[in-house]
Amino acid sequence: MTMLSLAAVLAEGARRYPDKVAVVDGAARITYHELWEQSRSYAAGLRELGVGPGDTVAILIPNLADFPRAYYGALAVGAQLVPVHLLLTAEEMAYVLRDSRTDLLVAHSSQLKTAAAAAKLAGVKVASVGPMPPGIPDAPPRLEEAAAGVPPLPTYVSREAEDVAVIFYTSGTTGEPKGALLTHLNLVMNATVNVFDANEVNSSDVVMGCLPLFHTFGQTVGMNGTFRLGGTLVLLARFTGEAAIELMVREHVTVFHGVPTMYIGLLEAAAKADKLPELRICVSGGASLPVAVLERFSETFHSTVFEGYGLSETSPTATTNQPAFGTRAGTIGHPIWGVEVEIARAEIDDRIELLPAGELGEIVIRGHNVFAGYLNRPEETAQAVVDGWFRSGDLGTKDAEGFITIVDRKKDLVIRGGFNVYPREVEEVLARHPSVVQVAVIGVPDEVFGEEICAVVVADPAGITEDELIEWSKEQLGRHKYPRQVRFVDALPMGPSFKVLKRELRRTFGS
Known part of the structure; x- marks a missing residue:
């Protein structure tokens, strides 16, 4: 039996770099020692609220210092985590809470309205972190207050390396979101390999933390990688x-x-x-x-x-x-x-x-x-x-x-008149036009060819017409590849992981 906890990433950072700034959040500069102590304090607060090893804690917190505090606090008490996307509706959030069998949702005070509605739908308890705005009826218990009455945990609770640490909900490009089970070993190894093998970074590096921490890229490569390295993470909430x-x-x-x-x-x-x-x-x-x-x-x-x-x-x-x-x-x-x-x-x-x-x-x-x-x-x-x-x-x-x-x-492949057309290849060419800011290419139904190539474009304010872009692309792409339709939009629809939602575009422009 191999024991390993993702909480060790911050615990070891605090041991090796106690006085170094781990997180910059606005005017706040928090050292590794302080952040780990605050996380262990939150862990004690979570225990007071009934959370123990093997329980599931969902967190709904923007890119603020409270995210790592609650994240490593939940890990330290031995719980598994469900990071929740900030832009979900109450119904979508309730689905994640129910599907993951969440025991407690920790929500930042700025997110309480949606959190409370989702928790009520899912039958889940809520605790808040962050400054509470006045006049909120039936305000949930505050994690800071629960933590203030008891000493911080002395260290983190041991877990087995193959125990689940974090459940990431996929963005549901093929139906309902699914909970992907990531183990302590998965996440410790990925953070470690990213910083020590993949890139030539070092502990003096200052890392921009603008990717959402609820998402796997921002969480593993950004937050966990930086703390594994002993660097400084500078948070940007929006x-x-x-x-x-x-x-x-x-x-x-x-x-x-x-x-x-x-x-x-x-x-x-x-x-x-x-x-x-x-x-x-x-x-x-x-x-x-x-x-x-x-x-x-x-x-x-x-x-x-x-x-x-x-x-x-x-x-x-x-x-x-x-x-x-x-x-x-x-x-x-x-x-x-x-x-x-x-x-x-x-x-x-x-x-x-x-x-x-x-x-x-x-x-x-x-x-x-x-x-x-x-x-x-x-x-x-x-x-x-x-x-x-x-x-x-x-x-x-x-x-x-x-x-x-x-x-x-695989599912975005467009078959036009029996020829395979790969949207990414067309997007790469169109992105080189000086008036194209962003582009997504989809297949739309066509009576003659089965599918036709359609480019959905966010254009420069100076502008370009549909005919001009089609004519330009004819010179750059094979006859079966260039778009026959161009649709202009103000913004492309994005999923939780900042991928363009082509299914939304197909729904809008494919009928």
Whole structure:
């Protein structure tokens, strides 16, 4: 029996770097010693509220210092965590609370209205953290008050390495959200490998924490990775390009983690900024970063962008461009240490048949990062993990040098007149047009060709017409690939993990 707790990430940080600033949250600068003591205090408060080892604690907290306090507090008391997306409706939140059999929801006071409604629907107890606004009827117990009456836990409760630490709810691109079970071993290893093997970061680095901490990328690569390393995490509760640049300059941020929409936002803000941060390392994930955006960002910020790839089910990081192997724009690099990533025949469901270099197939993953299954969904777990490999649902290739390239999601493939068209390839080309800020390509029903190519575009205010963009794309793309339809929108619909919700676009423009 191997004992391991994800709480050790902060506990060891406090032992090694007690007086170092772990978190910057507005004017607050909290050292490792203080943050771990506050987390153990919250753990004692949770115990007073009836939470014990093996119980489930959901947390609904923005990117504030209370997130790591409650997160490591719940881990320290031996509970498993369910991070809840801040933008869910009360009904959606209640589904997550019921499905995960949550025992207690810890909600920041700014989120109490939705939290209380969701908890009532799900029959779950609530506790609050953060300053309580006056005049709230039936205010729930405050975790700070529960913690104030008892001494902090002396240390964290031991767990087995294969016990579940965090349940991440997938964004439900194929129906109801599913709870992906991540173990202490999964998450400790992923945080460790990200900082000690994948990137050349060190304990003097200051990391931008603008990715939502409730999401796997912000939580593992951002928060847990930074604390595993002994770095400083600078929190930003609400991302805008302007706010991020200002904060990064002020706090001398050296490492930026973001999704493509954030890189686009930073580029737009950079044009108006007096000063830009001196970033050493930038990591992109969550969705494909158009090569045109990557090139513009590297040129503007004088920083290398390391694009990576992962899923909630893989803790999340599976591959990334790494200094050890060199970077290649448009690829997701190489597998991280201790993880295998291969290409398998996509049309075979019941077994894994690996393909040679250069052939197109489904990206499959095995290693210490692969989850323990979907909560209470054995059939879906069996479909996702075959012969020990996790089937990603993404199509890609692996070249002779080991660089992996994502071609597209299996389900996003468009078949036009019998020809396979991969939306990502079309998106990469359209993203190079100077008037295109963001683009998503979908297939829409067509009587003649079965499916037709439709580009949904967020355009520069200077503007471009549908006909102009179609004519331009004809020169850049094969005859079966260029979009015959262009639809302009103010913003693309985003899921919890900042991926474009193509099912919403198909629903809107596909009829």
